[in-house]
Amino acid sequence: MPVPVLCDTIQRSRKVTKLDTAVLSVDRVNKRFGGIVAVKDMTFEVQAGEVVGLMGPNGAGKTTLLNLIAGVYHPDSGRVIFQGKDITRCAPHKICHLGIARTYQIPQPFTNLLVRDNLRVAATYGSKKGDTFELDEILDLVDLSKQKGTIAGDLATVSLKRLELARALATNPTLILLDEVAAGSTEAEIPRILDITRQVRKMGKTIILVEHVMKVMVEAVDRIVVMDKGEKIAEGTPGEVMEDEKVLAAYFG
């Protein structure tokens, strides 16, 4: 077995058990919609316990990439490997069963169900048999305990974002795809979001984070993958990426 280079980020995380295999590897994935290339030759890996940020200007293909991983779309070419299994052509619910959960950028709750039942759906159908965890703990984590008897459609936007995260956690995933959890939050709420992200990480989850709020990006992630026009233009620690010429060019022209 080839021994991969241990980057300092992996050593920092304590929950790591397997170091020689990536949890997720995206291998030369392409996706086009009509004439528009949304994702082009994308390749990257995520190690167990890692928090990887996905960054890029609007329309760079970040959400499309998440959708390709989650099975909403299937790539035109390339492969997505999760824990050694090829999930490229799997249906979304299969991928959820395997252990990938995702949140939506624009919250997509079960509008007419109670907050508690939103989580029950995910826990009943999404988690593996024999998983034991308390939905109340998840609700506590995202500060929704008081609203668990509310109908999801009546929640405010911030709470809906939290509900997205809670629902994803309720499937007890290995890998969690967070699409802009902090977007729309006020400055004052961001420390709490960072805190939640850290706690999720402590639970042993691997995270891919799409984010526009720089503070969250820089403080929460180990590594950043930068995309522009569907392609990966840079990869590295937050410090490295911020000084990369291509990244600066993509953002500031």
Add this chain to the structure above:
Amino acid sequence: MKIPRLTTLASIAVLVVLALFPVIGIPLNWLNYLFSFFIILALANMWNLLAGYTGLICLCPHAFIGLAGYTMAIGTWVGVPFQVGLIAGAAVAALFALLISYPVFRMRGIYFAIGTLILPEALKAWFNFWRPVGNEYQGMGAGYSVTGVAGVTLGDTYWLSLAIAAVSVFLVYIILRSRLGLGLTAIRDNENTAASSGVNIFRLKLSSFLIAAFIMGIAGAVWYVYSPRINPTGGFSISWLLLPLMATVIGGEGSKEGPIIGAAIVTFLRFLLADYGAWSLLIQGIILIVVVVVMPRGIAGLLRQVGAYRFPLRLLQAAEGKIHKNLK
């Protein structure tokens, strides 16, 4: 809100009283009305399961009903007793639902609705030509009379309809308390989220589709035991769609009591307006529009909104408490 045994007892009592009606010799007209009510109730309950709880606006109940009716009618011509024919008809309806499920489930929302609307028309055309047993065009069109039901009394069909209505109510109740019900309501609210939360959308939709097709089929077949003559225009008539649709929408889509209220109103209207021919359709249409505009969640939704259930529920709870105390 756990209202236990008293409601169970009450529903059993109602069921027993209803079952005794033919024995105690109430007017035959009443039995006729109640028979219609039970059939519409069974259909409305199943339509509500599809539209109100699964989010499938299914516009093809008449396909299930016609197929089940025809299966039973043709069965009686080749010596199958109608009791077996009822089940066989329902099974054929469910099989048809299974066959069409893959193509129609590829469509969502309004496209699903239109896709399903075409099916009964196709079947109607098919049964206009297809005549597996009996002579060419005996009687009207490609119709069949149901033979071997001469000995069946109004009481018998009444009991059949009561049974199927009770089963439909109970079934919805059970489904909503189960894992299946949770998944169905999730699909109704947001299909994408349901999928990414691990719900196998196709399988769950199919379950509810098959259940509905089976029960609708058997209810339709019971109707053709009561009125033992089926032809393509009648069997695949759009009124088989409009009755449960109106009952569900007027009563309240997505509520357990909605179809019961709605079915009662629709049955009442049907007999009240029976003498006015085409006018009755117009009046029913106006009522439907008014309901949709004034109370989009139906009568059940309105009752819930004004808190009409609160007082009776509290009364019931108090009674329960007293009974429990006395028993101890």
